[in-house]
Amino acid sequence: MNAVQLPIQNPPLKGFLRWAYTLSITSAHEETIPWYYSNFIQLSCKKDFLEDGRQYYIDFFRGKPNELNFNNPFLLTCSVNYTILENLALDAWPQFFADQIRSGYYCVVFLDESKLSPAASYQRDPFPHHLFLYGFDWEEKVFNASMFDHTGVYRNVQIPFQEFLEAVQSIRHLLQDSLTADHHTYFYKYEPHVSYSFDKMAAIDQLRDYLNGETHLNRINYNFDNKEAFGINVYSYLQMYFDAVESNDPRLGERNDVRHLHALWEHKRMMSERIEYLVEEGMIPYDEELVEGYRDITKRAMKLRDQYIRHEIREDKEVFEKLRLRFEQFRNEEPALLKKLITLLEG
16 A cells, blocks of 8 residues: 555644644544543643743643553554664654554654644744654655644645654754653554443543642542642633733743633633533433533633734734633633533433
8 A cells, every 4th residue: 555544533622732633533433422521621720830931831631641641542552762763764764654554553753843844843943843644645755644834723734754854863863962852752543442431420520620620630640749720720820821921021931822712712612512412412401501601601712812813913902801801700600500510410
């Protein structure tokens, strides 16, 4: 086979590539839907971003393990580092990864994205990152890949073998010079070896954690260092972040303003879709206040993100007051809706 493309689907969550890559595989399979809606309830964010100067983030939280590493029940996962791969001759890399794809493995390769022409970082400073490969065409000498392109849109692209080799060679040099850490290369095979029904108890536990601003997920092997906020408490740190942006606080590290608002919108949309799924599957009765309440929060979260995008194009200082208003509204409205959802799930 000179050309192979493994099945993928436009992923439902794209805020961070650890979700986009793995969900683009599993979302193509209907049997994974109950697992999907049993998860992605909790949020976390960084608390000490002004003290340590590192980038603020807000993201879905599914426990401490790296989502790319053995944290999806439908994916058989293998991972290797460059210490293992260094014995693979550079010109053998295209054949090696084409062989894995031919065997049914999706590949998430750690490389220097600044060498890839579709990337926003192309021909700029080195940008160590993961690239998702799901196919290849040997005659055309290209890989089929998914990534955020230079316009910031997550899409499917073709990566010439030559650019791929340059990106691998560059990351090798960065690792040798200790200019970056090795974040490993991953291989995933879809294996529906588990039957997963919607897990009411898991969902209720996550909803309670969200309401209480805490987490009990996967704590057996980790001590939490109080540097993350969870659930409803995230709003306080979102506000702190945008206050720092508004005042141009010199302590603020690398900024990614729109991503934070996009992640917030994805969370509200996911919660709204979950409620509609539960109603459609007959697991909870239709409740107008609950359904319409989360639809409305979702619409306001999307509008807030879009208003901030326009602010970045043409400055509008009033957007910061809109942020304060919306964060306060969400913080006040969500608890009643989530308590209602818990009551309905408990039946």
